[in-house]
Amino acid sequence: MLPLDGSGTASDLMQSAVDLTRSGLPPKMRRRPQRRAAPWLVTAAVLVSLLALVPLAFIIWIAVQTGWETVYALVFRPRVGELLVNTTLLELLAVPIAIVLSVALAWLTERSDLPGARLWAWLCVAPLAIPAFVHSYAWITMVPGLHGLWAGVLVSVIAYFPFLYLPISAALRRLDPALEDAAAALGLGPWRVFWRVVLPQLRLAICGGSLLVGLHLLAEYGLYVFIRFDTFTTAIVDQFQSTFNGPAANMLAGVLVTCCFVLLGLEVLVRGEERYARVGSGAARYQQRTRLGRATVPSLALLVVTTLLALGVPFVTIGRWLVAGGADVWRLDEIGLALGQTLFLALAGALLATVAAMPMAWISIRAPGPLQRLLEGCNYIVGSLPGVVIALALVTITVRIALPLYQTLFTILVAYALMFLPRALVSLRASIAQAPVELERAASSLGRRPLNALWSTTIRLSAPGAAAGMALVALGIMNELTATQMLAPNGTRTLAMAFWSYSGEIDYASAAPYAFIMVAMSLPLTWLLYIQSKRMAGR
Amino acid sequence: MSFLEISGLHKHYGPVAALAGVDLNVASGSRTAIVGPSGCGKTTLLRLIAGFEAPDQGRIVLDGEVLANGGAAVPAHRRGIGVVAQDGALFPHLTIADNIGFGLGRGEDKRTERIVELAYIVGLDKAILKRRPHELSGGQQQRVALARAMAMKPRLMLLDEPFSALDTGLRASMRKAVAELLEAAGITTILVTHDQAEALSFAAQVAVMRDGIFSQVGTPRDLYLKPKDRMIAEFLGDAIILPASISGGFASSPLGRIAVDTNDSRDIARIMLRPEQIGLKRTSREGMSGTPDMLFGEVTESEFAGSTCTVAVRLLNNADPPDAAAIGNTPLILRKSGMDAPAVGEIVRLTVSGKAHVFT
Numbered sequence: 001m002l003p004l005d006g007s008g009t010a011s012d013l014m015q016s017a018v019d020l021t022r023s024g025l026p027p028k029m030r031r032r033p034q035r036r037a038a039p040w041l042v043t044a045a046v047l048v049s050l051l052a053l054v055p056l057a058f059i060i061w062i063a064v065q066t067g068w069e070t071v072y073a074l075v076f077r078p079r080v081g082e083l084l085v086n087t088t089l090l091e092l093l094a095v096p097i098a099i100v101l102s103v104a105l106a107w108l109t110e111r112s113d114l115p116g117a118r119l120w121a122w123l124c125v126a127p128l129a130i131p132a133f134v135h136s137y138a139w140i141t142m143v144p145g146l147h148g149l150w151a152g153v154l155v156s157v158i159a160y161f162p163f164l165y166l167p168i169s170a171a172l173r174r175l176d177p178a179l180e181d182a183a184a185a186l187g188l189g190p191w192r193v194f195w196r197v198v199l200p201q202l203r204l205a206i207c208g209g210s211l212l213v214g215l216h217l218l219a220e221y222g223l224y225v226f227i228r229f230d231t232f233t234t235a236i237v238d239q240f241q242s243t244f245n246g247p248a249a250n251m252l253a254g255v256l257v258t259c260c261f262v263l264l265g266l267e268v269l270v271r272g273e274e275r276y277a278r279v280g281s282g283a284a285r286y287q288q289r290t291r292l293g294r295a296t297v298p299s300l301a302l303l304v305v306t307t308l309l310a311l312g313v314p315f316v317t318i319g320r321w322l323v324a325g326g327a328d329v330w331r332l333d334e335i336g337l338a339l340g341q342t343l344f345l346a347l348a349g350a351l352l353a354t355v356a357a358m359p360m361a362w363i364s365i366r367a368p369g370p371l372q373r374l375l376e377g378c379n380y381i382v383g384s385l386p387g388v389v390i391a392l393a394l395v396t397i398t399v400r401i402a403l404p405l406y407q408t409l410f411t412i413l414v415a416y417a418l419m420f421l422p423r424a425l426v427s428l429r430a431s432i433a434q435a436p437v438e439l440e441r442a443a444s445s446l447g448r449r450p451l452n453a454l455w456s457t458t459i460r461l462s463a464p465g466a467a468a469g470m471a472l473v474a475l476g477i478m479n480e481l482t483a484t485q486m487l488a489p490n491g492t493r494t495l496a497m498a499f500w501s502y503s504g505e506i507d508y509a510s511a512a513p514y515a516f517i518m519v520a521m522s523l524p525l526t527w528l529l530y531i532q533s534k535r536m537a538g539r
Numbered sequence: 540m541s542f543l544e545i546s547g548l549h550k551h552y553g554p555v556a557a558l559a560g561v562d563l564n565v566a567s568g569s570r571t572a573i574v575g576p577s578g579c580g581k582t583t584l585l586r587l588i589a590g591f592e593a594p595d596q597g598r599i600v601l602d603g604e605v606l607a608n609g610g611a612a613v614p615a616h617r618r619g620i621g622v623v624a625q626d627g628a629l630f631p632h633l634t635i636a637d638n639i640g641f642g643l644g645r646g647e648d649k650r651t652e653r654i655v656e657l658a659y660i661v662g663l664d665k666a667i668l669k670r671r672p673h674e675l676s677g678g679q680q681q682r683v684a685l686a687r688a689m690a691m692k693p694r695l696m697l698l699d700e701p702f703s704a705l706d707t708g709l710r711a712s713m714r715k716a717v718a719e720l721l722e723a724a725g726i727t728t729i730l731v732t733h734d735q736a737e738a739l740s741f742a743a744q745v746a747v748m749r750d751g752i753f754s755q756v757g758t759p760r761d762l763y764l765k766p767k768d769r770m771i772a773e774f775l776g777d778a779i780i781l782p783a784s785i786s787g788g789f790a791s792s793p794l795g796r797i798a799v800d801t802n803d804s805r806d807i808a809r810i811m812l813r814p815e816q817i818g819l820k821r822t823s824r825e826g827m828s829g830t831p832d833m834l835f836g837e838v839t840e841s842e843f844a845g846s847t848c849t850v851a852v853r854l855l856n857n858a859d860p861p862d863a864a865a866i867g868n869t870p871l872i873l874r875k876s877g878m879d880a881p882a883v884g885e886i887v888r889l890t891v892s893g894k895a896h897v898f899t
Contacts, residue, residue, distance in 0.1 A: 178628035181591050182684075184615035185622040186642030186691055193616075196641075200632040288592075 038450055044359035049375040052382040052418055055393035059257055062250045074251040087231050087259065089149055090217055094156040095210050101157065102164035105306065108299050110172040113289045120303050124165045125530045127310040129522035131479040132159040133222025134515045138317035140226045141508050152229040158310045159223065160216055164209035166533050171205035177287045204271060211267040218259055219386030221482055222500065232256040236388050237482065253389045260384055318515050325509030335513060342494040346474035349416030353424040353473045354466055356417050361428035366437060383422030390418055391483035412487040419483065420473040427472060431465020432458060475525050479518060542567035542727050543695060548597035550583055557583040559751035565727060570718060572730045574738035575748035581731045585697050589622050590615035602694060621688030621696040626704055627680040629672035635683055636668040642691045657686040662716065678709050685717060696721060698730040702737065714741055735775045739763060747771050765800065765896050772811050779812045779871060785897055793854065795834050798894045810895040814873045819887040834889040838881045839870055848880035852887060
C-alpha cells in the first residue's frame, strides 16, 4: 500500500492571499505602536516556533551525523540528477503554463463582458475542492495510457491553476482603472496597455501564486504515482518503504528542502521590495469591462474547455464509477469508520494547530517587533516544507529518541500542527486584527486579570476567524496522506487512505465513494474561500 | 472656427443621464474651465473628450477631425489628447523618469534628454527622476503627471481636478504655474473642477454645469457679475439677492436706489449684489438724522476669522421698500477686512458701488 501526499487543498490559498496583502500594504500600516507582550505569551510563541524548526534542524543534524563522504555519495549520483531534471522540467513547464492560463481566465472573468462571468469565476475556483490525486485518478481511468512528463504537466496545471487564478483575479479587481486610462491617453493601444501597465502590477499576485503552485508540485505524491512520473517526493516515499528511515531517504529529503528554499528565494528575488498599491487618494473609479465582440466565442471556448478538463473529467469519472459500482461500493460500516476517524483526526489536529498558533498570532498583531518577525518567518518556512519531509523527521526522531511516541496519536497530531500552523496563524491574525485593543485595555481597567481580559474580549471576538482557520486546517488534514500513513497509529484508515488503497489495487469503483465524500466535504470550504477573496478585493 | 467643437453630447449610465445635451466651443490655445457640483457630469464630459468612453449621441470635433459621432468614436490612444487625473495616476511600478517617458518610444532619439527637459519645464529636480511615485509629495506627483502628458505634445490637455488633492497654499501656486506653463507651450486646456475660485482664476472661458447640461458659459467676469439665475450666482460666490422694481437703469430696492445693468422696466424683479459691492462706514445714531437718502444699519453679529471678518448688518431705515416687511429684519451678511471691521452694536452707513445685476 502506498502512502500519498494530499496537500492539494484550497486552504493554502489563504497563505498566498495574505502573503499578497503583507507585501501590498505600505509599511506604516503594518507597524503599530510597539507594546510589550506578557512573558508567558512570548515563551509560548518561542516554544511553538522552536518545535516548528525541529524538522529543519533534523535534516541538518542527519547530514552532519552521516558525514560528508556518505552525503556526497548519496546526493551526487545519477538517480538524484534524474529526479532533479524531472522536477525542474515539471516546474519550468507547469508553472508558466498555469500563469498564462490563469491570467487569461482572470482577465476574461474580471475585465471582459464575457456572458456569465460570475459563474465562470466560481467554476475557475471550484477545481480546488478536488484533491490533486483525485484529479490524477480521474485522468488515468479515462485515459489509461497517460504517463510521463507531459501528463504530469497537464494534470498539475489543471489541479493547481486556481492557486494562481484567485490572487490574480483579486489583484485585477483592485487595479486602479485610472492608470489604464492614463496609458491610453499617452497613445498606447489596448494590448500595449495590458502588457506595460496591467501585467507589471499583477507581478505580486503572480509571484505569490507561482510560489504556492511550485511548492505543491514539489510536495505532491499521489498525482505523480498514478501517471508514473518520478519526482523527489515519490522517490523519498519509495526509499522510505524499502529502507525505512535510511540515510538515502533522508538525503533525498535534504535535496527536496533545498529545492523548496530555492523556490522561496526566487520568489523573494523576483517580487522585490516594490510597492504596487495605488498612489494617491480618492475613490477608485468603477472598472469598465472590455467588449469582446468577435472574440466572445473563442473566449467562451477557453473557459468551457478548462472547466471540462478541471471539473468535467473528475466528476464524470467519479460518477461513472459510482454508477458502475452501484450500491455494492457503499460499504457503509467501512466508510462510516473511515469518515469518523478522518473527522476526529481533522478536528483534533485543527484544534491543536489553532491553540499553538494563538500566542504567535496575538503577538504579531499586538506587540510586533523583530523577535516576532523572526518567529513568524520560522513558521512560514516550515509550513512550506513538503509533508513527507516533516513526517520523515518525526519518524526518525521518535524511533531514535522517544520510541514509545512512534505511531501514536500524539505524534500524528504534532505533525499536523506543524504542517498546517501557517493556515491557522493567518486566519487568527486577521481576526485578532479586527478586535480593537482598546476593548482588552478596557477589560483590564475594569479589574480583569490579563488572561481573563484576553479571554473575555479578544478571544471572544476572534472566535469566528479562529473557526474559519480551524476549518481550513481540518480540510488540509482530511486530504493529507503521506504523513498520516507514516505516523498514524496502526489500524488508522482515513478517507484518503482508503481511497488510495482501493485505487492502488485498481479497484476504482470502490475508491469512488471516498473520492466523492472528500470532494463533497471540500466544496463548501472552497466556496467560502471564493467569497473571502471577493471580499478582500473590496467587492 | 473653434479648435474644439462639442455639440449635442448625450451619455446615459443605465437610467441616469450623466450628460443631457452639451454644447461647447473652445478656441485654440485658450483655457476653459468646467465647474459644477460633484455628480453634475463634468468628469463624464472629460472622459468622452479623452476617448475613455463613447457618447450615446452628439459630436466631438477637434481641429476639424471628428473624434466621436454618436456611438462611433476614435479610441483614446489615437486622439493625441493629454490627461492629468485627480491623483496623477502615476504608474507605481515605474520610476519617475520612466513615468515621464512612458509615451515616448523606448529607442527614441534623445529620450533621456527629453525627460530631463520635461522635468525641468514642470519644475522638478533632476534628482527625483530615479525615485518611485510613492516617494513623492502630492504636488510633485501632479508635476510628474503633467510632464508625462506634455511629453506627447498633445493638441489638447484635459485636467481632471488636478489640484484638489493639494494643500490650499500649494493649490494656488500650482494652478498659476500650470496655467503659465500651458500658455507658454500653446496647448489648449480644459480644466474640470468643483472649486469655483479655481475655475474663475484659471480660465478665460468658464462653463457652469448642472445636471448634465451647461447652465451658463462665459468669461469669468460675466459669470460672476451677470449670472443667469440665482443658483449660478450662489454657486460662484456669496450673493445678496433683493426684490426691486426697476426702470430707467435704476432699481428701487430695500437698499435704496441702485444702478442696474439693464434699461428694462419692471415692477417686480430680483437684483443681485456681490457683498463686496457694499461698503460700510462707521457712524453713530446721532449721525443718522437729517440725511433721508442715506442707508443705515446696526451690526448685530461679528465673527473674526483672521484676515476677514464676517459681520451681520440689520437695516435701520429703508429708503424705498417694496417688500419692507420681508427684507427688513433679515440681516445682510458681509465679509469685510479683519483690520477695521465694526464691532457688534455699532451703527454703520451702507453704500453701494457698481451696478446690480437683474435676473431675467
